[in-house]
Amino acid sequence: MTFYQKLEQHHKKLAKLDHLASICSWDQAAMMPEGGNAARSEAMAELAVISHEMATAPYLAEWFELAHRESLSQEEKASLTEMKRVWRNANVLPADLVEEQSLACSTCEHAWRTQRGNNDWQGFSENLKKVVELTRREAKIRSEATGLSPYDALLDQYEPGMTSAKLDALFADVKTWLPELITQIREKQTHDEVMQPVGPFPIDEQKALSLDIMQKLGFDFHHGRLDVSMHPFCGGVPTDVRITTRYDEADFTSALMGVIHETGHARYEQGLPEKWAGLPVGTARSMGIHESQSLFFEMQLSRSENFIDILAPLAAETFNRIDDPALTPENLTLLNTRVAPGYIRVDADEVTYPAHVILRYEIERDLIEGRIEVADIPELWDRKMHEYLGLNTKGNFTDGCMQDIHWPMGSFGYFPSYTLGAMYAAQFMAAMRKEMNVENLIRERNFQPIFNWLDRHVWKRASLVNTDKLLIESTGEALNAQHLKDHLISRYLG
Amino acid sequence: MTFYQKLEQHHKKLAKLDHLASICSWDQAAMMPEGGNAARSEAMAELAVISHEMATAPYLAEWFELAHRESLSQEEKASLTEMKRVWRNANVLPADLVEEQSLACSTCEHAWRTQRGNNDWQGFSENLKKVVELTRREAKIRSEATGLSPYDALLDQYEPGMTSAKLDALFADVKTWLPELITQIREKQTHDEVMQPVGPFPIDEQKALSLDIMQKLGFDFHHGRLDVSMHPFCGGVPTDVRITTRYDEADFTSALMGVIHETGHARYEQGLPEKWAGLPVGTARSMGIHESQSLFFEMQLSRSENFIDILAPLAAETFNRIDDPALTPENLTLLNTRVAPGYIRVDADEVTYPAHVILRYEIERDLIEGRIEVADIPELWDRKMHEYLGLNTKGNFTDGCMQDIHWPMGSFGYFPSYTLGAMYAAQFMAAMRKEMNVENLIRERNFQPIFNWLDRHVWKRASLVNTDKLLIESTGEALNAQHLKDHLISRYLG
Numbered sequence: 001m002t003f004y005q006k007l008e009q010h011h012k013k014l015a016k017l018d019h020l021a022s023i024c025s026w027d028q029a030a031m032m033p034e035g036g037n038a039a040r041s042e043a044m045a046e047l048a049v050i051s052h053e054m055a056t057a058p059y060l061a062e063w064f065e066l067a068h069r070e071s072l073s074q075e076e077k078a079s080l081t082e083m084k085r086v087w088r089n090a091n092v093l094p095a096d097l098v099e100e101q102s103l104a105c106s107t108c109e110h111a112w113r114t115q116r117g118n119n120d121w122q123g124f125s126e127n128l129k130k131v132v133e134l135t136r137r138e139a140k141i142r143s144e145a146t147g148l149s150p151y152d153a154l155l156d157q158y159e160p161g162m163t164s165a166k167l168d169a170l171f172a173d174v175k176t177w178l179p180e181l182i183t184q185i186r187e188k189q190t191h192d193e194v195m196q197p198v199g200p201f202p203i204d205e206q207k208a209l210s211l212d213i214m215q216k217l218g219f220d221f222h223h224g225r226l227d228v229s230m231h232p233f234c235g236g237v238p239t240d241v242r243i244t245t246r247y248d249e250a251d252f253t254s255a256l257m258g259v260i261h262e263t264g265h266a267r268y269e270q271g272l273p274e275k276w277a278g279l280p281v282g283t284a285r286s287m288g289i290h291e292s293q294s295l296f297f298e299m300q301l302s303r304s305e306n307f308i309d310i311l312a313p314l315a316a317e318t319f320n321r322i323d324d325p326a327l328t329p330e331n332l333t334l335l336n337t338r339v340a341p342g343y344i345r346v347d348a349d350e351v352t353y354p355a356h357v358i359l360r361y362e363i364e365r366d367l368i369e370g371r372i373e374v375a376d377i378p379e380l381w382d383r384k385m386h387e388y389l390g391l392n393t394k395g396n397f398t399d400g401c402m403q404d405i406h407w408p409m410g411s412f413g414y415f416p417s418y419t420l421g422a423m424y425a426a427q428f429m430a431a432m433r434k435e436m437n438v439e440n441l442i443r444e445r446n447f448q449p450i451f452n453w454l455d456r457h458v459w460k461r462a463s464l465v466n467t468d469k470l471l472i473e474s475t476g477e478a479l480n481a482q483h484l485k486d487h488l489i490s491r492y493l494g
Numbered sequence: 495m496t497f498y499q500k501l502e503q504h505h506k507k508l509a510k511l512d513h514l515a516s517i518c519s520w521d522q523a524a525m526m527p528e529g530g531n532a533a534r535s536e537a538m539a540e541l542a543v544i545s546h547e548m549a550t551a552p553y554l555a556e557w558f559e560l561a562h563r564e565s566l567s568q569e570e571k572a573s574l575t576e577m578k579r580v581w582r583n584a585n586v587l588p589a590d591l592v593e594e595q596s597l598a599c600s601t602c603e604h605a606w607r608t609q610r611g612n613n614d615w616q617g618f619s620e621n622l623k624k625v626v627e628l629t630r631r632e633a634k635i636r637s638e639a640t641g642l643s644p645y646d647a648l649l650d651q652y653e654p655g656m657t658s659a660k661l662d663a664l665f666a667d668v669k670t671w672l673p674e675l676i677t678q679i680r681e682k683q684t685h686d687e688v689m690q691p692v693g694p695f696p697i698d699e700q701k702a703l704s705l706d707i708m709q710k711l712g713f714d715f716h717h718g719r720l721d722v723s724m725h726p727f728c729g730g731v732p733t734d735v736r737i738t739t740r741y742d743e744a745d746f747t748s749a750l751m752g753v754i755h756e757t758g759h760a761r762y763e764q765g766l767p768e769k770w771a772g773l774p775v776g777t778a779r780s781m782g783i784h785e786s787q788s789l790f791f792e793m794q795l796s797r798s799e800n801f802i803d804i805l806a807p808l809a810a811e812t813f814n815r816i817d818d819p820a821l822t823p824e825n826l827t828l829l830n831t832r833v834a835p836g837y838i839r840v841d842a843d844e845v846t847y848p849a850h851v852i853l854r855y856e857i858e859r860d861l862i863e864g865r866i867e868v869a870d871i872p873e874l875w876d877r878k879m880h881e882y883l884g885l886n887t888k889g890n891f892t893d894g895c896m897q898d899i900h901w902p903m904g905s906f907g908y909f910p911s912y913t914l915g916a917m918y919a920a921q922f923m924a925a926m927r928k929e930m931n932v933e934n935l936i937r938e939r940n941f942q943p944i945f946n947w948l949d950r951h952v953w954k955r956a957s958l959v960n961t962d963k964l965l966i967e968s969t970g971e972a973l974n975a976q977h978l979k980d981h982l983i984s985r986y987l988g
Binding site: 017019020027033040043050220223239277 | 507510513515517518521526527528529530533534536537538540541544714715718719734771
């Protein structure tokens with residue numbers, strides 16, 4: 001057995017443990033009764049320790065060195081690169097830092113669940129300071145190992161190859177046109193008469209509609225299922241993808257759009273190449289590319305007029321309301337393309353969403369680089385919310401800088417993925433349009449060519465090439481934010 | 495840290511891995527889409543290997559030796575004995591056999607789910623041969639390690655202390671009176687006019703009724719849940735017990751009685767002593783004692799006339815059929831105490847049930863001892879079914895020798911536990927009756943004293959004493975099959 005093969009075997013074992021952790025974590029969110037939590041958390045922590053020990057086994061350094069000298073195919077070389085990336089990420093942190101972080105984050109996140117509701121910035125910031133301090137130590141260590149700046153070293157874990165220099169340029173451009181675009185769209189929409197559909201929409205009917213749409217969007221129920229959890233997510237493993245949603249009897253669109261979003265994530269996972277199953281090179285390219293698939297399904301595809309023409313009668317039929325004027329294609333289109341600046345990121349429309357991300361990016365970048373401190377966050381948040389979205393958040397920490405779980409969890413460097421995803425998605429759609437008449441295909445309910453394009457250019461590429469190359473090979477160019485701008489102008493001002 | 499403490503810590507780690515395996519195994523039966531099976535089986539086999547490696551770590555032999563010399567409390571001594579029993583059981587098998595078995599059983603069981611419906615004995619027997627071959631290897635190794643016969647060495651894992659010599663004697667006795675008893679009961683019941691309730695009984699109403707009864711029987715929903723699987727079982731962990739059932743729209747009693755049965759298992763698990771959580775001494779005493787709890791709930795308690803007086807109006811109300819003459823207490827009592835030889839063990843009444851078990855015991859004992867082969871099973875099955883229950887099963891593998899999940903799963907030596915359980919349950923009830931008026935308590939819907947008795951004498955005893963001692967301490971005598979015979983005569987001929 002070659003050393004490359006030994007490394008493959010090793011990583012396939014790790015993937016098997018990840019498989020069980022994934023399913024148990026899904027269970028924890030979607031199935032587990034509350035009294036099971038303490039023992040479950042301990043059991044999962046034990047598995048994490050075993051996985052970490054395996055992932056950092058001392059003999060791996062030599063195996064990597066010897067594997068590099070072996071004769072490998074192009075794909076095997078990519079595979080080796082990805083294995084090494086995973087190894088380096090796991091290996092670089094000292095065990096006591098990992099443990100301290102785990103404790104600080106779990107303390108901070110747990111307290112945050114109460115503090116957020118109490119608007120208790122003072123209490124929260126005490127815990128967050130500890131998390132930031134440890135994250136800075138982590139970033140410094142990762143920075144030394146990679147040669148990247150501290151923040152970039154964190155970013156690199158979620159979006160390999162992305163840097164704050166690139167993001168600064170991208171987001172500086174967005175900031176030149178986004179506020180004006182929002183104003184123009186708001187003006188254009190002033191006289192739209194949008195009806196809010198009035199519930200109740202029974203949950204079993206919402207579920208039936210969700211399953212129907214998932215089927216139409218090609219979700220493979222032989223390899224996945226839909227359930228309910230407090231915070232919707234896409235989990236499980238490629239052969240068994242678990243997506244969740246949360247139903248609200250008063251409003252069916254939020255669960256439905258959520259399901260479509262998670263279906264995009266799911267199809268990426270279900271479409272990953274079997275040949276590379278269980279290896280890092282066979283996993284999703286990055287968080288941004290993952291988000292591009294969910295946003296392609298949700299924003300590019302399903303909020304298009306032609307798709308809503310399909311969705312609306314399905315909804316009307318499922319809820320037995322064929323005469324409900326709120327469920328016409330026209331009204332559902334108005335509803336699903338309504339633009340309104342708001343406090344909450346997860347509730348934001350696709351036009352104002354980038355503003356939420358840029359704000360968070362600018363704050364967390366400076367925080368990790370040591371240019372600002374935790375105490376500076378509220379003022380910066382207020383200033384930027386006012387500047388980007390014209391909203392006043394002063395004193396409202398609950399719906400301001402305390403709204404997201406990311407920072408309390410210690411996930412710094414993740415936020416940019418959301419807007420990168422929106423940009424990638426728009427760029428994929430623009431490229432697809434050069435090859436086929438997408439609008440006609442949707443009208444004809446012939447989605448297969450669209451899915452085939454994504455499968456060929458994104459899903460089956462997994463991590464076989466880096467993000468730049470994936471974009472160039474599929475769209476003819478590197479990341480170009482103009483496509484998102486064009487999409488927004490065309491949909492909202494066209 | 496003493497060596498005893500080190501052993502405790504080690505076993506608590508093992509229990510954490512078992513926790514995850516339990517949940518993933520429940521998921522596999524109750525949630526997983528079929529396409530997820532191959533990868534899941536491999537992932538679980540990997541975890542089994544890791545657990546096995548941990549359970550057989552070379553330093554344990556020395557730890558056990560040193561722990562034996564330490565000063566231990568009575569309970570710690572029992573704990574050490576049980577840890578050592580688990581260790582011996584695990585240690586004796588080579589890792590490659592364990593992995594081969596895990597894979598072969600998982601393959602056989604998965605294929606069985608389809609093959610059984612197709613009456614495909616040929617296809618099934620090919621997989622089963624492999625399972626039997628590996629089980630014989632296992633039995634031989636265990637036999638050499640314990641000095642027991644190969645079959646007894648398997649039996650000992652489920653029912654420590656039990657032997658085929660004891661079973662042969664017990665079952666020989668049962669065979670002297672059971673056929674005649676069945677005939678007498680059948681004659682007595684000839685003129686009973688039993689009405690079969692006519693469906694449909696909507697599944698959501700059956701589920702509501704099941705949950706209601708579980709609540710009344712003290713199931714703790716903060717630490718467990720009810721779901722659906724093809725083959726009902728009780729899984730999960732004591733802090734999160736997962737029971738399953740299977741609903742039939744045409745017949746609500748089978749799911750309901752199944753739920754009551756599993757609730758008995760669940761209460762044992764939920765009632766195990768927290769102080770010993772994660773240690774072998776804190777787990778259920780044996781499969782037979784486990785079954786005694788499910789059968790106590792199902793047979794001793796819930797099929798009693800007084801309990802059916804509670805059950806019947808609840809069912810009538812849930813199904814909105816208060817005037818249905820098939821749902822009166824009188825008719826439901828007749829229905830739930832109806833004795834009729836049938837093909838299916840899990841559908842059998844408590845009188846004919848032991849015949850099903852004795853048949854399986856005799857076949858699997860001879861199979862493991864090498865006196866017969868897989869190919870001989872159908873003919874033996876047909877002959878014994880004819881002899882014990884007067885039924886013809888020729889060519890009907892689906893409802894014959896392919897009906898049970900045990901053999902495909904590689905669980906040989908398990909079947910006797912069912913009838914031992916019925917015997918223990920009858921013995922517990924007889925002892926309880928000496929301390930309280932059980933029938934009055936049920937009439938008054940005051941189940942708590944009954945549960946308290948079980949909690950004190952069985953649940954909280956876990957594996958702190960062996961089965962003989964548990965029986966003697968709780969009932970004043972060792973296993974005595976006369977109590978089952980008395981129970982059957984009293985209920986069915988009284």
